[in-house]
Amino acid sequence: MTPPLAVDIDGTLTDENRAVYPPVLTVLREWDAPVVVATGKALPYPVALCEFAGIERTVVAENGGVAFVHATDDLLFVGDREAAQRVVDEYLAAGHELGWGGHDLVNRWRETEVAVSREAPLEPLQRIAADHGLEVVDTGFAYHVKSPDVSKGRALEAVAERLDRDPGEFAAVGDSINDVSTFEVAGRSYAVANADEPARETADVVVDGEYGEGFLDAVERIRG
Numbered sequence: 121m122t123p124p125l126a127v128d129i130d131g132t133l134t135d136e137n138r139a140v141y142p143p144v145l146t147v148l149r150e151w152d153a154p155v156v157v158a159t160g161k162a163l164p165y166p167v168a169l170c171e172f173a174g175i176e177r178t179v180v181a182e183n184g185g186v187a188f189v190h191a192t193d194d195l196l197f198v199g200d201r202e203a204a205q206r207v208v209d210e211y212l213a214a215g216h217e218l219g220w221g222g223h224d225l226v227n228r229w230r231e232t233e234v235a236v237s238r239e240a241p242l243e244p245l246q247r248i249a250a251d252h253g254l255e256v257v258d259t260g261f262a263y264h265v266k267s268p269d270v271s272k273g274r275a276l277e278a279v280a281e282r283l284d285r286d287p288g289e290f291a292a293v294g295d296s297i298n299d300v301s302t303f304e305v306a307g308r309s310y311a312v313a314n315a316d317e318p319a320r321e322t323a324d325v326v327v328d329g330e331y332g333e334g335f336l337d338a339v340e341r342i343r344g
């Protein structure tokens with residue numbers, strides 16, 4: 121039987137230029153069990169991906185800060201945007217920038233955390249975050265200022281419960297440190313070849329392919 125799937129976006133469903141790798145859309149559409157798209161991006165991104173892939177909008181966004189379950193119409197919030205905002209305000213007051221330009225579409229729809237460009241200095245961000253009891257997660261695509269209690273894995277547990285599934289039934293595919301918690305709660309986990317060290321170390325299997333090709337490799341193994 122096909123297991124439910126928890127899949128990351130950036131670095132896993134994309135190519136090396138962060139464009140969605142087209143063959144993955146067919147795989148998602150034809151997946152014969154629930155699919156949970158679990159990302160560090162704000163909610164509209166995975167929702168749009170699901171819509172364009174033609175699948176139910178069941179998603180984890182903001183590294184677990186927000187989740188939506190299509191079947192039960194549940195919108196779940198964990199995490200505290202105000203706390204993250206206080207960190208950012210201090211960071212800006214110290215003369216740094218978030219690095220996303222004036223309209224900052226990266227944070228515009230973000231509700232429980234704040235993302236900072238990897239071109240911005242990390243050390244002061246970490247220091248200010250720690251002063252506020254928050255952490256900075258580097259996904260390889262952005263620095264995320266978030267509560268240490270929030271994770272994709274915990275959100276997946278909440279989503280799985282609403283889907284009447286055990287988290288251990290899930291197969292998970294991802295590429296970075298923000299997927300480690302998903303790998304820990306899923307029954308089996310696959311890191312794509314471009315994955316960072318924490319993801320590679322936690323995954324049950326590191327596949328040969330990179331990016332979207334790596335996702336297709338994982339799918340082949342999951343299907344057996």
Ligand SMILES: O=C(O)COP(=O)(O)O
Pocket residue numbers: 128129130131158159160161259260261262263296298
């Ligand atoms: O938003 C990021 O930094 C990474 O996004 P991802 O979790 O889909 O890889």
Ligand SMILES: [Mg+2]
Pocket residue numbers: 128129130131132259294295296
């Ligand atoms: Mg990723």
